[in-house]
Amino acid sequence: xxxxxxxxxxxxxxxxxxxxxxxxxxxxxxxxxxxxxxxxxxxxxxxxxxxxxxxxxxxxxxxxxxxxxxxxxxxxxxxxxxxxxxxx
Numbered sequence: 406x407x408x409x410x411x412x413x414x415x416x417x418x419x420x421x422x423x424x425x426x427x428x429x430x431x432x433x434x435x436x437x438x439x440x441x442x443x444x445x446x447x448x449x450x451x452x453x454x455x456x457x458x459x460x461x462x463x464x465x466x467x468x469x470x471x472x473x474x475x476x477x478x479x480x481x482x483x484x485x486x487x488x489x490x491x492x493x
Contacts, residue, residue, distance in 0.1 A: 417462045429464040448472050
């Protein structure tokens with residue numbers, strides 16, 4: 406089933422692609438020490454400070470649906486609802 410939206414569907418921008426891929430590998434290796442099954446998930450968000458209409462590049466070792474859940478929960482905590490729990 407194809408998503409009905411395109412927000413976040415674009416690939417990592419060429420200007421930061423190699424750096425983000427290298428950082429993603431480094432983060433995964435540092436957190437998970439080369440284990441076959443990761444113990445720690447991560448998401449790296451990179452955005453330009455100048456105006457790019459909300460463009461944000463991300464790389465992660467987790468499934469996109471799990472990152473969406475994580476970001477929703479984290480936003481609630483940032484907005485003052487620390488008692489929100491996960492629903493993944």
